[in-house]
Amino acid sequence: MAKLEIQNLVKQYRSDVIPVNNISLSVEDGEFLTLLGPSGCGKSTLLRLIAGLETATKGKVIIGNRNVNNIAPGERNIAMVFQSYALYPHMTAAENIITALKLKKMPAEEINRRLTQAATTLELTNLLDRKPGKMSGGQRQRVALARALVRDPEVFLLDEPLSNLDALLREQVRSQMKQLFKAQNKPVVYVTHDQTEAMTLSSRVAVLYKGEVQQLDTPSRIYFHPANEFVASFVGSPQMNLFTLQHQDNTVKLGENTIPFNRDNFSGKSIVLGMRPEHINLGKPENMKAVKGNIMLIEELGKEKLVSVKLNNSEIIIRALLSIQNLQEGDPIHLALSPKKFHWFDVSTGQRIN
Numbered sequence: 001m002a003k004l005e006i007q008n009l010v011k012q013y014r015s016d017v018i019p020v021n022n023i024s025l026s027v028e029d030g031e032f033l034t035l036l037g038p039s040g041c042g043k044s045t046l047l048r049l050i051a052g053l054e055t056a057t058k059g060k061v062i063i064g065n066r067n068v069n070n071i072a073p074g075e076r077n078i079a080m081v082f083q084s085y086a087l088y089p090h091m092t093a094a095e096n097i098i099t100a101l102k103l104k105k106m107p108a109e110e111i112n113r114r115l116t117q118a119a120t121t122l123e124l125t126n127l128l129d130r131k132p133g134k135m136s137g138g139q140r141q142r143v144a145l146a147r148a149l150v151r152d153p154e155v156f157l158l159d160e161p162l163s164n165l166d167a168l169l170r171e172q173v174r175s176q177m178k179q180l181f182k183a184q185n186k187p188v189v190y191v192t193h194d195q196t197e198a199m200t201l202s203s204r205v206a207v208l209y210k211g212e213v214q215q216l217d218t219p220s221r222i223y224f225h226p227a228n229e230f231v232a233s234f235v236g237s238p239q240m241n242l243f244t245l246q247h248q249d250n251t252v253k254l255g256e257n258t259i260p261f262n263r264d265n266f267s268g269k270s271i272v273l274g275m276r277p278e279h280i281n282l283g284k285p286e287n288m289k290a291v292k293g294n295i296m297l298i299e300e301l302g303k304e305k306l307v308s309v310k311l312n313n314s315e316i317i318i319r320a321l322l323s324i325q326n327l328q329e330g331d332p333i334h335l336a337l338s339p340k341k342f343h344w345f346d347v348s349t350g351q352r353i354n
């Protein structure tokens with residue numbers, strides 16, 4: 001039995017607003033599951049349903065072996081961390097961290113033990129007497145994490161806890177968090193729209209769109225084997241190139257180039273070909289298979305450049321991640337594609353064709 005299980009969960013506000021539409025998933029002890037998706041796809045609503053801050057229209061939330069549908073948030077034995085930290089401004093860091101334990105009338109000795117341990121883990125020992133107004137965003141977020149940790153809940157829920165931090169701090173807290181939750185060995189459900197966070201932190205990722213799970217898989221499966229066109233376009237930066245092409249005689253035409261794709265049942269239909277910019281290389285003119293075009297745009301990304309290439313005699317523009325030095329916008333270029341790394345999708349359903 002999974003520690004956290006969600007069965008056919010639905011949340012409907014009006015007939016046309018269904019932020020969570022029949023979602024089922026389970027999270028084991030020690031598993032870090034991320035809900036990843038664009039703004040408005042239902043991530044926070046799903047988390048709030050698990051926490052009991054929203055009432056489900058249909059479906060079940062099970063924690064341990066207990067159906068908690070009719071159990072108040074405070075009795076569900078979960079700890080939630082919010083993007084906004086939600087700290088009490090008039091309390092010190094220490095008071096903020098232990099307030100829930102005091103309410104539970106936990107013995108002072110145990111409260112102190114937990115406070116010391118969490119403060120040490122999150123490097124807050126020197127800040128415990130300070131009020132939130134005199135702390136940085138990163139420090140406040142660590143206090144909010146400490147407050148969740150000391151409660152020793154059955155499940156941790158985190159809603160975009162790092163999104164108010166600057167990029168550098170986000171990276172630091174991210175790696176701290178990974179170790180922290182590993183040591184807890186509890187189910188963690190983490191919400192983000194940041195794919196780097198999702199990929200680096202998670203054991204599994206649920207990609208959400210329009211209230212539905214598009215794919216629930218390991219980060220590497222999501223990247224290398226996206227289940228549909230939405231997942232393919234949402235995960236990966238720079239974004240995957242996606243071209244809708246006509247399938248004929250077991251081939252498609254990409255500009256002047258013929259690409260084999262042996263699927264009789266798609267003959268005469270449109271089909272979507274996806275290729276990631278990082279899987280396209282600079283081609284050699286003598287390579288017959290290299291595709292030819294002209295550089296439209298070069299975007300500097302530090303080590304590499306994102307190069308937009310318009311294929312000869314077509315309107316197709318391919319974006320490739322290359323480390324070119326001497327080429328400029330307007331120059332002709334050859335690109336080497338990697339057919340083994342192509343992704344194919346059914347144009348009518350968006351589903352992956354294997």
Ligand SMILES: Nc1ncnc2c1ncn2[C@@H]1O[C@H](COP(=O)(O)OP(=O)(O)OP(=O)(O)O)[C@@H](O)[C@H]1O
Binds near residue numbers: 013045046
């Ligand atoms: N109380 C409510 N009444 C009506 N609609 C709501 C309510 N709460 C949320 N919604 C709608 O449900 C949808 C999902 O909202 P939700 O907050 O879960 O999105 P999200 O994925 O967390 O987005 P973000 O990344 O912007 O936080 C949105 O379209 C939102 O407008």
Ligand SMILES: [Mg+2]
Binds near residue numbers: 043
């Ligand atoms: Mg949200």
